[in-house]
Amino acid sequence: MNKPDLLTRLRQVRALVLDVDGVLTDGRLHFTEQGEEHKVFHSRDGHGIKMAQKIGIEVAIISGRASPALRHRAENLGITHCLIGVRD
Template sequence: MHVEKLAAKIKLLILDVDGVLTDGGLYYDHQGNVTKRFNVQDGLGIKFAQQAGLQLAVITGLNHGAVENRIKELGITEYYPGQRKKLPFYEKLIQEKGLKPEEVAYIGDDWIDVPVMLKVGLPMAVCNAQPEVIGISKWVSKKPGGHGAVREAIAFLLDCQGLLENIWLEWAE
């Protein structure tokens, strides 16, 4: 089946954080505190998804205050931090939402994402993901993680669902 037809069925997009919503870098200040870098284009893409009715969730292997703050700021309520084994949270999430695997997309970048990616209807990867992750993906971004890849993925999904143009028009007013 063509990737566009798979994308047209998606009701839930699950995001990884490090290497997808961020560039994967760890930035240390002079006191040894770690911070993370997020892209505002990704944030606006998330707002587009929410406006279009595309559900969002975040399952991440790490638990970091900056990530939690950004997720809250973006209004994503399905947030599962500190989950090195993501598959149980994916299974719980789709059961609670009454979704089928073919109605779910997941965008990842590393081996920790593979178990969920093998279960969803549309596995997606950022272009700088590990080769094995790209190899199992049905869609790969042109932009790297943390540099607008999530916005690109959301635009692709909304376009395949016939929703993107209306979102653009609403934001252009």
């Protein structure tokens, strides 16, 4: 596919729906001694999400794991479409 065709197709993208564990994180699970879960997010993913939002692409996240860290990250990035802790 040549560059003009790719750009034409990319302009048609309206939404970006992402899983979290292993997509926006490195896939590892970190727990404190108190059992609190910590996730590690890369700043470049956040930058890419903000760039997508800036050009009008709606961003949504779906995760089977409920996590306060994930809720905080979604809020920080302005992601309002969140399905967190869903199994189906």
